[in-house]
Amino acid sequence: MKKLLFVIFVLGLALVSCQSQKKENSTTMENPFFKEWTTPFGVPPFDEIKVEHYVPAVKEGIQQQQAEIDAIVANTADPTFKNTILEMDKSGELLSKVSGVFGPLNSANTNEEMQAVAREISPLTTQHRDNIMMNPELFKKVKAVYEKRNDLGLDAEQLRVTEKYYKDFVRSGANLSAEDQEKLKKINTELSGLSLKFGENLLAETNKNFKLVIDNEADLAGLSGDVIARAAEDAKKSGEDGKWVFTLAKPSMIPFLQYAENRDLREKLYSGYFMRGDNGNENDNKEAIQKIIKLRDEKAELLGFDSYADYVIDNNMAKTPEAVYDFLMKLWEPALDMAKQDVKEMQAIIDREGNDFKLASWDWWYYNEKLRKEKFNLDEAEIKPYFSLQNAKDGIFYVAKNLYGLKFIKRDDLPTYHEEAEAYEVQEADGSLLGVLYMDFHPRDGKRVGAWSTGFRQASYTKDGKRIPRIGSIVMNFTRPAGDTPALLSFDEVSTLFHEFGHALHGLFTDGPYDRTAGSVPRDFVELPSQIMENWAAEPEVMKVYAKHYQTGEPIPDELIEKLQKSGTFNQGFITGEYVAASLLDLDYHTAENANIADVRVFEKASMDKIGLIAEFIPRYRSTYFSHIFAGGYSAGYYVYYWAAVLDTDAFYAFKETGDLFNPEVAAKFRELLAKSGSDEGMKVYVNFRGKEPSIEPYLKKKGLM
Incomplete structure (x- = not known):
């Protein structure tokens, strides 16, 4: 069943849409989804999969899983963990197989035909999930196991997966009346289509228009x-x-x-x-936002929550929107003060140069770069030659080997979905297989913006206990090579690579017997495994190993590292401020007393005026291209990156305080956290690793905000 949740989520992340299918009668054609894959490690045979294969395979996958659910319901024996929870957990294998390919490719390598398929698949899978989660006879069986769970002799993992499924059903409307369930189904279908449309519009505005x-x-x-x-x-x-x-x-x-x-x-x-998505053309996203916010509010009300933010955050570590607002304001106030000081200093440069204008948002990067040079004698152009893409890859592999003993072996013989995608076999220190990782680095038409980690197959176990290794993927939009010059990255891009690699490690290490709970963590925990990796990228000891001049091979000089270290808190008013502003905008949308947003621009301005956002910068994402919350999985949850930053600062200090960045005992404990992250509540898992809860002060100090 986690597979089905993954189908819906991955289609949402796809950020793009779709239409009809070719060759509907797929039973007469060679459809690779209906065959066992004989490729090395069972990776998808990308060269065999055609666009016309997806819809028939999804439809067949839905039928197969529905038959599995019907069999659970039809079983006349008393409901047990084995005949109800386990059977449900392991259902939907074909549907998972198809979505595991389609979702990632529709984000990384889409086209009009793929977008057409997404538009057709989205309502089918949404309705299928609703049909399962609102099945009254199935819920009776799940509820029966849940109510007697403490008397069944279940182990801790079995108890947790039973409790998670019960909560999933309740949060999905299983306790609603038949009339309200129909309302919820209609809302879910509409939301799924609107999210796809939002992403499709944004892709066109970014890459085409x-x-x-x-x-x-x-x-x-x-x-x-x-x-x-x-x-x-x-x-x-x-x-x-x-x-x-x-x-x-x-x-x-x-x-x-x-x-x-x-x-x-x-x-x-x-x-x-x-102005993407806000140009009054066919790709304008304002109407979609208005509909999404209204529908989400209606959904929350149906399910008994005061707001959609209450509904979402109830499942997170933070628990309430009030706790999130409080957390964000602790970041916003010092960040705004720092940003105002930076504005004064940049305006002084403008004035000294004899210019007669005030700093505007499109000036920030230009004069901030001048201010960086003035304060630290640091020029990003001086740094980039040490951070070629190959060097950065060497860096992530070095850290993974020294922390966990992992080896990454490039496999040119594995099928890939695009000529630029690279495939790696991932081995444990003893040479045994951990999984497979694809890497895809550069922008192109058909790839959405940003960077993300996904997977073609989740790490799991069969019913008889056989381990199925992860086939993961990380996707970026990094600077391309030019002529004889390799891809040279900014240090921000290097940090992004380490970040996404951290997500990939989490997926590779995930080890749990049940699909619903293996690796399943609260949204405000999910960025901890990624963000902690960024710390190693910036450590001088590590940088001296991987940061080498692409022409001379010389390691980065100590003086450049020192400049980077000293400038670590530079521009944090802007970096933190634009992020927190976007997070507060997200929360304001999803806690609005009146969810009928009459004018998106007016709402956004009022939200930003309320916190005193200065005119010299804008939120990291304006509403009309805020794909994280309107076409991804971060609605009422964009705050989670900085929530996790508090965790990762504290977690990395567990290594630092030993005097060994690769302390084997701490690394083993952190790997256990990654492997068993879904086995308990987020804070309990963290405290098991660290021995205590984190506080915000170390993070504020690290960023110069305290």
């Missing part, structure tokens, strides 16, 4: 040679040979905002970015 074309070389003043070369390559690809093209993909946009001297062009590019 805007590009900055420069035909005057003078307008490139301030940009480095590698940035100019990549812009020339992008121009050639888009039919603008001899010109330079900059896009809304961050590896293209951010260097332009940091270094381009032409202020008007910086404004044009940044405006293109922050």
Whole structure:
């Protein structure tokens, strides 16, 4: 059943949509989903899977799982853990197999046909889940096992999976009247379609509907040679040979905002970015937002919650929206004070240079870079040569080997879904198989923006106890190579790679007997395994190993590391402030007393005015491209990254206080946390590792906010 939840979630994360199928009569065709995969490690045979295979396989998967559910209901024996909970947990194998391929590919390598399939699949899987979770006879059996769970001799894992399933049913409407269940089903179907539409609109706005074309070389003043070369390559690809093209993909946009001297062009590019989904065209997302917020509020009310945020956060470590607001304001107030001071210092630079304008949001990166040089004599262009993509990969593999003994062996013989995707066999220290990891690094049409970790197959066990290893994937949008220059990353991009690799390790290590609870953690716990990895990326001891000049092979000099360390708290007013502003906007939407949002722009402005957001920067995500909350799994939960940052700061200190970044005893305990993360409540799992609950103060000190 976790497989079914994964189907719905992964379709939501896909951020894109879909239409009809070809060759509906798939029983007469060679559909690889209906066969056992004989590829190495059972990875998907990507070269055999065609777009027309998905819909028939999903429909067959739904039928098969429904038959499994019907068999549970029809069983006349008294409900037990084995004949009810276990049978339900292991149901839906084919559906999981299909979604495990379709969801990740619809995010990383989509096209119009894939988007069409997503539009067709989404209501089918949503309705299928509702049919199971609102099945009154099935719920009676689950409830019967739940009510006598303490008398059945169940072990701790069996107790937990029983309790989680019971809560899932209740949260999914199993206790509602038949009339209210029909209302909830309709809401769920509408929400699933709206989320797909939101993501499809955003993909079009980001990758298709805007590009900055420069035909005057003078307008490139301030940009480095590698940035100019990549812009020339992008121009050639888009039919603008001899010109330079900059896009809304961050590896293209951010260097332009940091270094381009032409202020008007910086404004044009940044405006293109922050107006995505808000241009009054066919891809406008404002109406979708209005409908999503209203429907989510109706859903929460049906299920007995005061707001949608109450419904979501009740399942998290924080438990209440009030606790989240309190947490975020502890970050917002010092961040805003720091940002205001940075504004003064950047405005002073503008004035000294003889300019007659006030700092605007499209100026922040440019003058912040000047301020960084002024304060720390640190130029990002000086750092990048030490952080080639290959060096960064060497860094993550080095850390994984020294912490856990893992080996990553590149396998060119494994099928991949795109020529740029790389496949690695992951071995334990003794040479045994842990799993497989795909890596996909660069932006392209058909790939959504950002970076994420996903999987083609979850780590699990069969009914007879055979381990099924994880087939994971991490996907980025990093700077591309240009000519003879390899992909050179900013340190932020290096940190992103370590972050997503941390998610991948969590998936690879996950070890639990039941699909529903294996690796299943509260949303505000899920970023701990990823964010802790970023700490190793920044440690001088580690950096000296992997950060080497791509031309000379020389390790990064101590003075550059020292500059990076000293600048660690630089710009935290902006970095923390834009994040917290977006998190508060998310909460405001999902706690609004009146969920009928008359005007999205007005609502957003009122939310930001309430906290005193200054005009010089905007929230990290404006409403119309806030895909985390409107097309992903972070609604009423965008706060979780910083909640987890408090945990990861404290957890990394467990290594630091021993004097050994790779302390084997602490590493073994942390691996146990990752492997068994779904075996208990989030804070209990953390306290089992650390021996105490964390506090926010160490994180505030680390970021210079205290």
